[in-house]
Amino acid sequence: MNIILVSNRLAKTRTRSIAFGGRQLMFLMPVLFGLLLVAAFTMQYVLIRFAPEGLSDEIRTILSRIQNDEQQKQKLYMHSSLDAMAIRVGQMQAQVQRLDALGLRLAKLTGMKPEEFQFAQPPAQGGPLVVYPGQEMSESDLQQQLTRLSQVINDRSDKLLAMETMLLQNQLSRKLLPSIPPVQEGYYSSNFGWRIDPFTGTNAMHEGVDYVVDAGTPIYASAGGVVAYASVHPQYGNMVEIDHGNDIVTRYAHASRLLVKVGQVVRRGEKIAEVGNTGRSTGNHLHFEVRYQGVAQNPVRFLEKAAS
Numbered sequence: 480m481n482i483i484l485v486s487n488r489l490a491k492t493r494t495r496s497i498a499f500g501g502r503q504l505m506f507l508m509p510v511l512f513g514l515l516l517v518a519a520f521t522m523q524y525v526l527i528r529f530a531p532e533g534l535s536d537e538i539r540t541i542l543s544r545i546q547n548d549e550q551q552k553q554k555l556y557m558h559s560s561l562d563a564m565a566i567r568v569g570q571m572q573a574q575v576q577r578l579d580a581l582g583l584r585l586a587k588l589t590g591m592k593p594e595e596f597q598f599a600q601p602p603a604q605g606g607p608l609v610v611y612p613g614q615e616m617s618e619s620d621l622q623q624q625l626t627r628l629s630q631v632i633n634d635r636s637d638k639l640l641a642m643e644t645m646l647l648q649n650q651l652s653r654k655l656l657p658s659i660p661p662v663q664e665g666y667y668s669s670n671f672g673w674r675i676d677p678f679t680g681t682n683a684m685h686e687g688v689d690y691v692v693d694a695g696t697p698i699y700a701s702a703g704g705v706v707a708y709a710s711v712h713p714q715y716g717n718m719v720e721i722d723h724g725n726d727i728v729t730r731y732a733h734a735s736r737l738l739v740k741v742g743q744v745v746r747r748g749e750k751i752a753e754v755g756n757t758g759r760s761t762g763n764h765l766h767f768e769v770r771y772q773g774v775a776q777n778p779v780r781f782l783e784k785a786a787s
Contacts, residue, residue, distance in 0.1 A: 564621070564622070564625065567625050567626075567629065568625070570629070571625070571628065571629055571632060574629070574632045574633070574636065575632065577636065578632065578635065578636055578639065581636070581639050581640065581643065582639070584643060585639065585642065585643055585646065588643065588646040589646065655702055655703055655704065655723045655724055655725070655727070656702050656723065656727065656781060657701035657702045657723070657727070657729050657769050657778060657781040657782065658701065658702055658747065658781065658782070659699065659701055659702075659747060659748060659782070660690075660699075660701070660782060661690070661698050661699055661700075661701050661729075661731055661765060661767050662690050662692050662696055662697070662698060662699070662754070662765055663697075663699075664692060664696070665690040665691050665692035665696070665764075665765075666690070666691055667688055667689065667690065667691075668689045668690070668691040668764060669685055669688065669689040670685070670688055670779070671685060671686070671687060671688055671775075671777040671778065671779065672684070672685060672777075673685070677761050678759065678761075684775075686768055686775035687730070687732075687766050687767050687768035687769075687775065687778060688766075688767050688777075688778050688779060689764045689765065689766050689767075690754075690764060690765040690767065691762075691763075691764045692754050692763065692764065692765060693754065693763060694735055694753075694754055694755055694756065694763040695735065695736075695753050695754060695755075696753065696754040696765075697750045697753060697754075698719075698731050698734060698750065698751055698752040698753060698754060698765055699748050699749065699750055699751065700721055700729075700745045700746065700747055700748065700749050700751050701729050701747070701767075701769075701778075701781075701782075702721070702723050702727075702729065702747050703723065703744075703745060703746045703747045704721040704722050704723035704724065704729075704744075704745060705721065705722050705742065705743070705744055705745075706719060706720070706721055706722075706739045706740060706741050706742060706743045706744075706745060706751075707720045707721065707722040707728065707741065708720035708741065709737050709739050709740055709741050709743075710737075710741075711757070711758075712732070712758060713758070713759075714758055714759040715730065715732035715733065715758050715759070715766065716732060716733045716734065716755070716756075716757025716758020716759070716760060717732075717733070717734040717735065717736070717737050717752065717755060717757045717758070718730060718731065718732045718733075718734065718758070719731045719734065719737060719739060719751050719752050721745060721751075726771055726772040726773075727769070727770070727771055728769075728770045728771075729767070729768065729769050729770075729778075730766070730767070730768040730770070731751065731752055731765060731766075731767060732758060732765070732766035732767075732768070733754075733755055733756060733757050733758050733760045733764060733765065733766050734752035734753055734754060734755050734757065734765070735752075735753050735754060735755020735756070735757065735763075736752060736753045736755065737751075737752050738750060738751055738752055738753070739751045739752070769781055
């Protein structure tokens, strides 16, 4: 590149040679391109900001089209975000409905009154309105709140389901324990423990309780289980023995009639026999026993524990 310098003071022109290599050109090209971009944006801003009335119709049309495209993109983005949040809200509403149903079941299992917990109604809230400037919730904040709330609902659902399982297990265990009296009326004529034997007059252990009732009075299973014995016994007379699992067995002796068979599954409160005077007995009554691992227990303790 040759540069010619001309001046009135100089008697003749002077020539200077400046050589640009590849590195200088590579450096100058981005600088020139950046300057062109800055100039273009500056002119566009000046035309739009300070001289809108001087724009031609074609430029106005192009600018309007660009603005409309940007608005459409923003609308599409907002619609997609709202759709995503609507789906999340719908999922959370379904989860809340399942929690409401689970809460009602738990309330019934625990014996709570339905009016104590109104799961179908929102909880009562109130208080003065206190607003702080700059605390508006943005879209990202709302998304985070929804995600956190969904995680909390899933966690509460898992814990409530675990509680329901435990309550059902406890309820089932109570049903398999002697919990209701085998007869609906009568009184104890002989309690559990040591007593004077009515036949020998000697001190003997009485391994159950005797209910004095009329002949033919229904005898009910004190708990659910499987009939392990239903026949005549030399001392117990007509006797039913029910295995309740967990090494717990109940016996119902001196019956006049048996209504169940060995291997039959009976429910708590189901009629299994009728009171009589068979076997080693002095009159119409029911001899009721509870055994754990083969050892006789006081039946009254089981019945009192179930009633408390």
